[in-house]
Amino acid sequence: MFRQSVLAIALGLLALTSTAAMAQPPAGQQPRPLQNLQIIPKDTPRAQVIQIMQSFTSALGVRCEHCHVDEAGRTDFAADDRRTKNIARAMMRMTEELNGKIPTVVGKSAGDAARMQCATCHRGVAIPKLLTDIMTETMAASGMPAAAVKYRELRKQYYGGQSYDFSEAALAGLAQRANQANKPDDAIALLQLNLEFNPQSSRSYALLGAAYAAKNDSATAIKDFEKALEIDPKNEQARQQLERLKK
Numbered sequence: 001m002f003r004q005s006v007l008a009i010a011l012g013l014l015a016l017t018s019t020a021a022m023a024q025p026p027a028g029q030q031p032r033p034l035q036n037l038q039i040i041p042k043d044t045p046r047a048q049v050i051q052i053m054q055s056f057t058s059a060l061g062v063r064c065e066h067c068h069v070d071e072a073g074r075t076d077f078a079a080d081d082r083r084t085k086n087i088a089r090a091m092m093r094m095t096e097e098l099n100g101k102i103p104t105v106v107g108k109s110a111g112d113a114a115r116m117q118c119a120t121c122h123r124g125v126a127i128p129k130l131l132t133d134i135m136t137e138t139m140a141a142s143g144m145p146a147a148a149v150k151y152r153e154l155r156k157q158y159y160g161g162q163s164y165d166f167s168e169a170a171l172a173g174l175a176q177r178a179n180q181a182n183k184p185d186d187a188i189a190l191l192q193l194n195l196e197f198n199p200q201s202s203r204s205y206a207l208l209g210a211a212y213a214a215k216n217d218s219a220t221a222i223k224d225f226e227k228a229l230e231i232d233p234k235n236e237q238a239r240q241q242l243e244r245l246k247k
Contacts, residue, residue: 035078039092056088059118060126061163123162131164132174135190144189151193168198175207184211202232209241218245 034042034049044052057063064070067085068077080086095116103113121128131154138147151171158164171194178187191208194201209224225242228235 036080039089056118059124060122061124062126066126119162123164124158125163131166131170135171135174139186144186148189148193155197166197168194168201168204172201172203172207175204175211179207179210179214182214184214187211200231202228202235202238204228205231206235206238206241209238213241213245221245 034044034046037044037049040049040052053064057066060066064077067082067088068079070077099115102115103110106113131151134154135147135151138150154164155166159166164170171190175187175190175194178184178190188208188211191204191211194204195208198204205224205228209221209228212218212221212224222242222245225238225245228238229242232238
């Protein structure tokens with residue numbers, strides 16, 4: 001049972017575990033036995049271990065050397081030099097524990113309950129931060145212009161994949177929080193960035209109207225609320241705020 005659960009995790013879990021060099025040997029030579037396996041059962045077939053390792057690299061968007069020593073002059077997959085390898089082992093154990101608890105929490109059988117995997121969190125990136133967290137941290141450290149640059153860089157590299165949420169909701173949510181924190185200038189910058197990529201976002205125009213209203217720029221706010229309603233006549237929030245401003 002333990003072996004089955006570990007292998008199920010390993011097909012999609014967090015990072016690389018310890019093995020000996022897994023490259024195919026020259027023709028006629030026997031492959032070296034795998035060494036230093038601590039999580040994956042030691043008698044797991046070599047081909048299956050390689051498949052597991054490949055699933056890790058795919059889920060994290062990394063290469064073998066992210067966790068293994070594989071550099072000019074030295075290839076030692078069994079070595080424990082890299083800190084990331086030990087983190088991977090700890091994450092595998094943690095995820096095994098979580099997967100053991102999930103069926104009870106959700107009231108389903110082990111076969112029907114969803115399982116944690118590498119890609120559940122990582123989605124193709126080594127450090128699985130949400131886009132909104134990256135933007136918030138960049139804004140706090142370097143200001144909104146730097147955050148906009150960061151957003152464009154990430155979008156250029158990852159758009160179309162599962163790594164980050166580039167829908168209109170991500171930046172709109174950040175802008176809404178900026179409005180609530182009485183930071184209308186940040187909200188405006190975020191919403192203008194959002195509208196650059198989502199020009200038909202009624203929600204963004206409504207939030208933009210609220211930001212300009214907070215700056216006492218009623219004329220611009222009215223135009224933005226009207227635009228929000230032009231795109232989505234059912235946007236009641238925009239309608240109500242527009243009516244208040246016109247009164």
